[in-house]
Amino acid sequence: MDYLNEIGKNAKIASKGLFKLSTKEKNNLLIKLAEGFENNYNEFLTQNEIDLESAKKNNLKPSFIDRLALNQKRLDDIKSSFLQIASLSDPIGEVSDMGTLENGLVIGKKRSPIGVIGIIYEARPNVTPDAFALCLKASSAVILKGGKEAINTNKALVKYFRQTLERNNVNPDFVQLIEDTSRETAYAFMKLNKYVDLLIPRGSRPLIESTIENSTIPVIQTGVGNCHIYVDDSADFKKAADIIINAKVQRPGVCNACESLLIHKNAAKDFLPLISKELEKHNVEIRACEESLKIVNGLIPATEDDFYTEFLDLIISVKIVDNIGEAIKHIETFGSGHSESIITENYSNSNKFLNEVDSAAVYVNASTRFTDGFEFGFGAEIGISTQKLHARGPMGLKELTSYKYIIYGAGQIRN
């Protein structure tokens, strides 16, 4: 597709310019983006209104429309996020592992830009400024492909970004929006490995799976979280209950919320009635294994599918297990490799769980809700990786960069 090739080529050219931009210049751009943002609120809201009208006309779900909508508060948040990202330290240029080889070569790893990053996402206009600002700070050009339902909002946002770049004498192609929102263009975008170095799909499982299936660009898989909490027989029940309620109830629609509860058989008799009551108080529906049904009356029997499901809702699956080994095995089989927590006072079991559970974040006695770039102290987040290559868990600025080896010689040749 000529249209996409042009976008790709322009991004590649822009990315070379970003190599030369200093930290100060990048931060200055982010500050300018924040400063001028408010003057454009009217335009953003007008365009967003057009998107919202069509969404309503097409009878899209209220939760969909809520994610699509901008308002004064959300725009203010975007504005602050530009300043917040400007305040983060710049990963580019950091040198690590520097040392001298036997032959006198001095070698180190220098953090360097990825180049061109593609982001494919759904109708969430807040991803547009977020992805742009993070990529700019990480010195990569970005190509955005948002959901068609947000196209007018995205156009207005990206138009403002490009104007701001141009006014500050930098190449506006640091950020480009693919305005053709057809599915064919999305697929063609996924094949643009000649120009794009990394593709990050942000959104639902079908979007992520289709990207993995079709992309020739390296993809980072984000987001699906079927997170488990395992209550060991040595658990402090008060801690366990607080953590489970927090992980399930505080924000049930996010990927680090708890979806499944595993309980040691020796703890079940006392703990299951207690936690069932607490969960019911918070309107959580419990889908339980056969053993659980014998202990507490009136629970809904769980199907095998329930144990695979990321509910993203006030629903939790519960299973009683014989021992920690069975808990780990269950997580292996049904989990998505996102976040899991053990509640225990037993030293050996805490170590066993930390060693053997193969997830991006593994906790002892804490809520899975902490798996988040801000909570981990990164100051930003582009997504949570559930794959094992390049980055795992929350991805901040550093995870949006690559490295190269720099080698200082004095005429060395190889024997």
Add this chain to the structure above:
Amino acid sequence: MDYLNEIGKNAKIASKGLFKLSTKEKNNLLIKLAEGFENNYNEFLTQNEIDLESAKKNNLKPSFIDRLALNQKRLDDIKSSFLQIASLSDPIGEVSDMGTLENGLVIGKKRSPIGVIGIIYEARPNVTPDAFALCLKASSAVILKGGKEAINTNKALVKYFRQTLERNNVNPDFVQLIEDTSRETAYAFMKLNKYVDLLIPRGSRPLIESTIENSTIPVIQTGVGNCHIYVDDSADFKKAADIIINAKVQRPGVCNACESLLIHKNAAKDFLPLISKELEKHNVEIRACEESLKIVNGLIPATEDDFYTEFLDLIISVKIVDNIGEAIKHIETFGSGHSESIITENYSNSNKFLNEVDSAAVYVNASTRFTDGFEFGFGAEIGISTQKLHARGPMGLKELTSYKYIIYGAGQIRN
């Protein structure tokens, strides 16, 4: 394909067992593999002979047959490499960046296995033990898919590996060979992302490109090296000549050999005659730009294609450039992102080159031939990555691992 699914499933199961294998147990297996290796030389050579016979019958090139052939010396080298890999320190379990968050959570990054690694390669039987031993030490199960011309040799090798694992009471499925060498099976293997976490193609450009095109598994791109040496106007000509001859002549068939020479216009008049003579002494064919032809008689005019070409032979392309900026631009356009070197005595130019050249390894005053896992002190190498995700440059044991976050709590919940 049921056959491949079975292999994938078995590898996944085996990989879980590898999580629990201690460093001592892994090293012990590598020592046992070395100890019993010699007893099987006859069988390896007999099976290799069958492969060699068919290769000759099919009139394959002598260089192809050379790569396919095993002999006493090559088998001895493989044997030593098992012991060498046993002697390397184990990256698994290493914890970095450990610290305490404001809320008291203690968080660190723990190096952990990738899981299942697939290797696709051509008819080079030495890749078989090499990939297996590295993956074993990195605690990942490996699925091997070698070239059909080496199938009998590969079968014999993998049979021995599996027997040795079994005799030591570990799951033989840590290493599996895809014995069906058809192209359809290769493509189906590339889609096995349900079970395989990482796919590494090792070999020619067409193999690598077809893997990138077809794989749904994350791929690490290795190997293509169109490496440049740029002779700045401040260069020490003696250093420059030594380095160029070393980088071009010492082993022309490898990816870190120099393929293209860029010379500052102010240096060209003196340096080009000098280096041409040296290169001709070593039977190197020079394909030169128009400006060069004016300075030295009898050079072959270079086509644009020549500047894109990884010759892997005693051929070099030469171009005179106006300044360091043009040299960097030329590398950007024609290079493959592998290794480039500047020969200079100018401080600012050395920094400019290190900062702005976007390749896996960037040198000042040294031969590009050093880009190699052993030379960099990794003690091993599975390949040289020319992509920017996960690993760049030589990949050793550490680059064959992932990490996970481990978090020690005391009942923390999220506000």
